[in-house]
Amino acid sequence: MNEDSTGTPQDGPGSRWYDAEAGPLVRPYALTGGRTKPGPSNVRFDLIALVVVDDDPPGGAEESLLGPEHRSLLALCRAETQSVAELSADADLPVGVVRVLLGDLLEAGFVRVSRPVPPAQLPDERILREVIDGLRAL
Numbered sequence: 001m002n003e004d005s006t007g008t009p010q011d012g013p014g015s016r017w018y019d020a021e022a023g024p025l026v027r028p029y030a031l032t033g034g035r036t037k038p039g040p041s042n043v044r045f046d047l048i049a050l051v052v053v054d055d056d057p058p059g060g061a062e063e064s065l066l067g068p069e070h071r072s073l074l075a076l077c078r079a080e081t082q083s084v085a086e087l088s089a090d091a092d093l094p095v096g097v098v099r100v101l102l103g104d105l106l107e108a109g110f111v112r113v114s115r116p117v118p119p120a121q122l123p124d125e126r127i128l129r130e131v132i133d134g135l136r137a138l
Helices: 068-079 084-091 095-108 125-137
Strands: 050-053 111-114
Touching: 050 068, 068 084, 068 095, 084 095, 095 111
Parallel strands: none
Antiparallel strands: 050 111
16 A cells, blocks of 8 residues: 555555556445435436536535535536436446435535436327428428
8 A cells, every 4th residue: 555754545556445457446335335225315317317516505515525426426517417327437436326426416405407308298209200291391
């Protein structure tokens, strides 16, 4: 394990928490505190649900009290609106972990999530064909 001049262990290549070929050795359950579901409300995040940072979290929640993974997701969402799948890829975290962390952020009021339209609420294919035919007739 690498140590700095004070003897404090340092993360990174060569430390016991990182393997050059395997990558980080922290298990997903360690990042979520052993939780597998996003918060007490058990909200379900679709892979294509869009996540937006809420610039004014209710109750004056402190971002500094969040863990590093939570702050990383917030930073990615501040750059641009992203889907759950994109956040997982960009943060290099499993989707299950991202869903749990997003549940924490949602409950604390740091993010807003727009869910995709359920298939039952989409327009009928017949209507869409009539619209296309009408546009072609113009």
